Amino acid sequence: MVETTADSDLLDLRKGRPAAGQDPVKRAQIIEGARRVFIDKGFEAASMNDITREAGVSKGTIYVYFENKEELFEALIEEERGTIFKNLYEVLDHFDDLRKTLVKFGMGLSAKITSAKVIQAQRTVVGxxxxxPELGARFYERGPKRGHDKVMAFLNQAVERGLLKIDDVDLAAYQFTELCLAGLFRQCIFSYRTKAPTQAEIERVVTSGVDVFLKAYATEKFLAEEKALQSA
Amino acid sequence: MVETTADSDLLDLRKGRPAAGQDPVKRAQIIEGARRVFIDKGFEAASMNDITREAGVSKGTIYVYFENKEELFEALIEEERGTIFKNLYEVLDHFDDLRKTLVKFGMGLSAKITSAKVIQAQRTVVGxxxxxPELGARFYERGPKRGHDKVMAFLNQAVERGLLKIDDVDLAAYQFTELCLAGLFRQCIFSYRTKAPTQAEIERVVTSGVDVFLKAYATEKFLAEEKALQSA
Amino acid sequence: MVETTADSDLLDLRKGRPAAGQDPVKRAQIIEGARRVFIDKGFEAASMNDITREAGVSKGTIYVYFENKEELFEALIEEERGTIFKNLYEVLDHFDDLRKTLVKFGMGLSAKITSAKVIQAQRTVVGxxxxxPELGARFYERGPKRGHDKVMAFLNQAVERGLLKIDDVDLAAYQFTELCLAGLFRQCIFSYRTKAPTQAEIERVVTSGVDVFLKAYATEKFLAEEKALQSA
Amino acid sequence: MVETTADSDLLDLRKGRPAAGQDPVKRAQIIEGARRVFIDKGFEAASMNDITREAGVSKGTIYVYFENKEELFEALIEEERGTIFKNLYEVLDHFDDLRKTLVKFGMGLSAKITSAKVIQAQRTVVGxxxxxPELGARFYERGPKRGHDKVMAFLNQAVERGLLKIDDVDLAAYQFTELCLAGLFRQCIFSYRTKAPTQAEIERVVTSGVDVFLKAYATEKFLAEEKALQSA
DNA sequence: GATGAATGAGAATTCATTCAT
DNA sequence: AATGAATGAATTCTCATTCAT
Structure with a gap:
């Protein structure tokens, strides 16, 4: 994160000219160019010249904002990750109907992770x-890993409420995620699918995945409640 | 694909010297060198010089056998795929104890796919x-896809025998595979894990995965039989 | 050379703010920064950014005071030369004991010219x-050449006093200087020696050099006087 | 030095195609181009592109023959040194007339070291x-230093023959060399002189230098012999 | 048919200089 | 008048590909 002292802030306001490598607009402009090029070509095949052209800034400027190609890429991924996983976990905050919540969250997750843009970003990171290696690790840690933690927290709540009975919540959380992506994720990153799955496909996969998950982990209590609800 | 005309075959027989780009031994030698280098460095970072050195052939020779770097890489992946998934599906041919078979197969699959060598190969393909794109597609098609088909066939058998009750076998097959890899695959390709999972980890994941799978899809008949078997 | 018009002088008086590129304090500040960087890194390796940082002024300001890097370097050398050869020739103003004076002067000269700082400056100029080319010429002209003239004047005095007998005083002056630097100068600029010669080394070289010089050029009169002095 | 096994030599003869980076003609061609550019512009200002153009080979080829710019420069200087000091010391092998030999050698040395070409090379090394630093050191060591040793050996002979009386032969050798270059060397490397000294100038300097040297170090025996010779 | 020396476009990065603020 | 962010040409070096031997 860029650090700005109160003084320089004042200066900024007064003069309207950001310090070297500090202009957030320019920074965003560079990252936006970098995104297009990196996502399009992958890390190695992307040239700083391409990025220069795409971002509409000079080469020197890029090097003022970012030490080198690698660091620029890292910054981009950092941003990308933030964008990707933003608003994804909010669904888990409201605890209404367990099955509905799981489906809703699973569909959001699945749609996000298999969207063309996100798949391409993930491909670039994997490549x-x-x-x-630390880059990939960091991406996983602050992205999927964080999501995994949220899912775990949610499942723990459900266990506490007596809706689920799970021995290994950590593993169950992974199982849930994988069930929501069943068959989709690998097809996408290997570009066997060249298009993101449709909403219908995702619904089919997630609904079935939640079914499997609940058959395995739901308590009698949950099933009874659900039955009561449906007959109402 | 290597094309061999009748003429060149004749030539082979007469002179004992294969036509240009036709000697399978030399071809294998090149691919073997390429494997080491590509797997070790990734597509872009691997230089044709490295491959030349590793394969022990001249640069010109490589270009006789393969149009360019890309094509050489494709050929390698084609081979690699075959090697990776070979012998993986034999387990499914013997139908003894359903749960045991699923666990055994799941563990083989999971161990294979998350092994350091295979992960690196997959990373390279993904990158x-x-x-x-066709490269990734072909890799998926002749690798994971073929495996998927085998699993489907196996599940169908189980359904026919009244051991499982599955509406959507295609989807269930995906679910089974994903459950066996739960949490492992993504951690590996993103290099969040830098080492392949241990046998114990895999066993834990697969056993639990099969549990979940059977809770969702096993018939009363299967459960009764299994109970009988255990009390015996 | 810095030009100051009557107008800007007026301006100076009126506003207390020197005209662009006219403030001698700032000029000195820039040159001081440039000295550190140029001497430390050599002409090419020194970057204007380094100088900017070292001098504590902005890049724009440097370019107000100096047309470009080359001119700044020239200005620095101009100054440096003055500093180096200052106070070197005072010894020659007192005419006491000829041999002693020559040794004393020779040692000062030799020590100065082979000092680490001066050697580096000379290397930079030579490089x-x-x-x-004019830069080197000017450096020589106003440095070594001026020294040479002083030595000539001194030798002429000695000739007039009947202490030396020299046909070609110009040449003799060169010979004297070279004898004082015998073996040292070239070793230093080629960095065969990485450290400046010690006082003892210099003394050995200069004493011997003066010996040789006097054996070649001293008159009977001088030798007699010296003998008398020693026996006294 | 390039190492060539007997085998590869045979190969060379048979096929007429030198191994990579082994063709002496091409090597010479590169060095010749490098000489022109380095000597003309100095190390830093010379670009590999310039050398490429001047040498008439491709950039890649240069990098096959030389690791990098620095190494190419070193190789050039190595060569240059050899060329410069070749045949310089032969004069000292014949011991005829001491004064004549010293003058003859001194003039050769002086002319060589102050020749435009050699001065420029030295400037580049100094720069x-x-x-x-090791480069300059090596240049000095294998050039001037070696010459110094030859002069010392020669002086020692003269001492043994009773022609010279020298306490510190090492120092005397330096003094002799410097006397032969008196006023010339520094004027040349600082480009105060833009042209090499004329033969007449050199003769004047060296003759006088030898005079001074002999006045300081010649024995009575030598002077007597010389007198006898002249009156003959 | 095989070789590997040569090619040269293109890579990342630097830095003297400019000019809007 | 002073600033320093931005520029982009120029730098060294790499490497897929070609082609004479």
């Missing part, structure tokens, strides 16, 4: 993971 | 999938 | 002499 | 000595 670069050989040369910059 | 290249943007530039050469 | 730049190809690209900016 | 680069800051960045690559």
């Amino acid at each position: 670069a993971a050989d040369r910059i | 290249a999938a943007d530039r050469i | 730049a002499a190809d690209r900016i | 680069a000595a800051d960045r690559i």
Whole structure:
């Protein structure tokens, strides 16, 4: 995160000219160009010249804002991750109907992760993971890992309420996620599918996945409640 | 695909010297060198010089056998795929104890797919999938897809025998696979895990995965039989 | 050379603010920064950014005071030369004991010219002499050449006093200087020696050099006087 | 030095195609181009592109023959040194007339070292000595230093023959060399002189230098012999 | 048919200089 | 008048591909 002292802030306001490498508009402009090029070509094949052209800034400027190609890429991924997983977990905050919540969340997750844009970003990270393993690790940690934690927290709540009976919540959380992506994720990153799955496909997968999950982990109590609800 | 005309075959027989780009031994030698380099460095970072050195053939020779770097990589992946998934599905041919078979197969699958070597190969394919989408598609098609078909066939058998009750076998097959890889695959390709999972980890995941799967899809008949077997 | 018009002088008086590129304090500040950087890194390796940082002024300001990097370097060398050879020739103003004076002067000269700082400056000038020949010429002219003139004047005095007998005083002056630097100068600029010679080394070289010089040029009169002095 | 096994030599003869980076003609061609550019512009200002153009080879080829710019420069200087000091010391092998030999050698030395070409090479080495100090050291060691040793050996002979009386032969050798270059060397490397000294100038300097040297170090025996010779 | 020396476009990065603020 | 963010040409070096031997 860019640090700005109160003084320089004042200066900014007065003069309207940000310090070197500090103009957030320019930074965003560079990252936007970088996004297009990196996502389009992958890390290695993307040239700083391409990014220069795409971002509409000079080469020197990029190097004022980012130490080197790698760092620029990292910054982009950092941003991308934030964008991708934003608003994804809000669904889990409202605890209404367990099955409905799981389906709703699962569909959001599945749609997000298999969207063309996100798949391409993930491909780029995976492709670069050989040369910059920490990058991939960081991406996973602050993205999927964080999501996993949220799911765990949610499942724990359900267990406490007596709706689910789970021995290994950690593993169950992974199982839930995978069930929501069943068959989709790998097809997408390997570009076997060249288009993102449709809403209908996702619904089919997620509904079935939640079914499986609940058959495995739901308590009698939950089933009874659900039955009562439906007959009402 | 290597094309061999009748003429060149004749030539082979007469002179004992294969036509240009036709010697399968040399071809294998090149691919073997390429494997080491590509797997080790990834597509872009691998240089044709490295491959030349590793394969022990001259640069010109490589270009006789393969149009360019990309094609060489494709050929390698084609081979690699075959090697990876070979012997993986034999377990499914013997139908003894359903649960045991599923666990055994699941563990083989999970261990294979998350092994360091295979993960790296997959990373390379994924990384290249943007530039050469058909490559990733073909990899998926002849690898995971074929496996998927085998699993479907197996599940169908189980359904016929009244052991499982599945509406959508295609989807169930995906679910089974994903459950066996729950949490492992993504951690590996993003290099969040830098080492392959241990046998114990895999066993834990697969056992639990099969549990979930059977709770969702097993018939009364299967459960009764299993109970009988255990009390015996 | 800095030009100051009557107008800007007036301006100076009126506003207390020097005209662009006219403030001698700032000029000195820039040159001081440039000295550190140029001497430390050499002409090419020194970056204007380094100088900016070292001098504590902005890049724009430097370009107000100096047309470009080359001119700044020239100005620095101009100054440096003055500093180096200052106070070096005072010894020659007192004419006491000829031998002692020659040794004393020779040692000062030798120590100065082979000091780490001066050697580096000379290296930089020599290195730049190809690209900016006048620079080297000017450096020589106002440095070594001026020293040479002082030595000539001194030797002429000694000749007039009947202490030396020299046909070609110009040449003899060169010979004297070279004898004082015998073996040292070239070793230093080629960085065969990485450290400046010690006082003892210099003393050895200069004493011997003066010996040789006097054996070649001293008159009977001088030798007699010296003998008398020693026996006294 | 390039190492060539007997085998590859045979290969060379048979096929007429040198191994990579082994063709002496191409190597010479590159060095020749490098010489022109380096000597003309100095180390830093010379670009590999310039050398490419001047040498008439491709950039890649240069990098096959030389690791990098620095190494190419070193190789050039190595060559240059060899060329410069070749045949310089032969004069000292014949011991005829001491004064004549010294003058003859001194003139050769002086002419060589102050020749335009050699001065420029020395300037380049000196200029680069800051960045690559070992280079300057090596140049000095294998050039001037070696010459110094030859002079010492010669002086020692003269001492043994009773022609010279020298306490510190090492120092005397330096003094002799410097006397032969008196006033010339520094004027040349600082480009105060833009042209090499004329033969007449050199003769004047060296003759006088030898005079001074002999006045300081010649024995009575030598002087007597010389007198006898002249009156003959 | 095989070789590997040569090619040269293109890579990332630097830095003297400019000019809007 | 002073600033320093932005520029982009120029730098060194790499490497897929070609083609004479």
